[in-house]
Amino acid sequence: GAGVSQTPSNKVTEKGKYVELRCDPISGHTALYWYRQSLGQGPEFLIYFQGTGAADDSGLPNDRFFAVRPEGSVSTLKIQRTERGDSAVYLCASSSGPGSFTEAFFGQGTRLTVV
């Protein structure tokens, strides 16, 4: 695709439910990042993939959060037993490589609301 695509755009779920958020990176981009943006805050890093493997998952807040990228393209962020504090915009970004000056392109995010 032309840009990073995230689905769904908005998701409302009940406390305790399981949710999956999807990210389709730009074709050919090997690096993929997930960030979480709480209301009125800057994005916070969650996890970084280089290819299929999670190169850095130190930002995941607890073991309820998990992400996969099985074929090195699409990634899914999974949240178990959702809590109201998980409500935020979840942003995905991709870049053509791991180089630090390589531009990261962001999707429009998924707004998750836990009620």
Add this chain to the structure above:
Amino acid sequence: AQTVTQSQPEMSVQEAETVTLSCTYDTSESDYYLFWYKQPPSRQMILVIRQEAYKQQNATENRFSVNFQKAAKSFSLKISDSQLGDAAMYFCAYRSAASGSRLTFGEGTQLTVNP
């Protein structure tokens, strides 16, 4: 750990005037990159300008320029000839020179452009 601070939660400017957004950061590293991102209501983060820490010359991109003061750990963004379309949330971000490293964002500055 690196931190990024934006001390101006909100700024406003008259159309066609110039505005400067402030950013300071804290790091013990000598090699890193700095970025300004724009986030309109669509939520998609858009790269405005970037600076390599080893370069003394300040980066410029059309109406956007930075004032990079490495010793003071300051990285301000100047927007000249402000346009209505510049209204958005602006985030300053830091990235280590280490391969694949994450972006660390500030809290953001909401810019309003008055006609």
